[in-house]
Amino acid sequence: MPEPPGGADRHKGSTRLVLIAASDVAAHPGTTVGDIAARTGLPQSQISTAVARLKEAGAITVAPDPADRRRVLISPAAEPSARVEQVRTTTIDAALAAALGTDDPHRLREVTDALAVLARHLVP
Structure with missing residues (x-):
């Protein structure tokens, strides 16, 4: 996977975890960090880091959960970002x-x- 512009991500965590989170979000739009953690069996802290990386890359969007404003709903981005296109074409x-x-x-x-x-x- 190509390095993001400017070198390594400021968010630590493995690329594998990011790909697992991205796959789960694609299969379950409008999901939460807790739901992803429950489905994947990964710690919530690792999913939060993966979601931050995906958000920074423009691969996902987040919006407040109307049922609980402390949570956010995570969905795939409507259009792929330049970073997502770079990864897909590598x-x-x-x-x-x-x-x-x-x-x-x-x-x-x-x-x-x-x-x-x-x-x-x-x-x-």
Whole structure:
């Protein structure tokens, strides 16, 4: 995943947690931090950090919960931000070449195709 403009995020936490939170928000628009934590089994503090990163990236919007003004409702952003577009268009080629120790295009394509087959079988 490409680094955000200006280097590392000021919000700590793993990219994996951010992706888990983003996936949950996409599947459950209008959700809360507590609901995401309950569904994912992750600590609320980690979800709060992930939500802050997603908000800063423009991937989500937050609005006060009319039923409880202390909470916010989290939804995917209506339009992808520049940061979201950057992440979506970034390939794994450089990371894969480094992991394989080669930049042979044929080998990279072969492994990329194998990963696509694996992803198709792992994703419900």
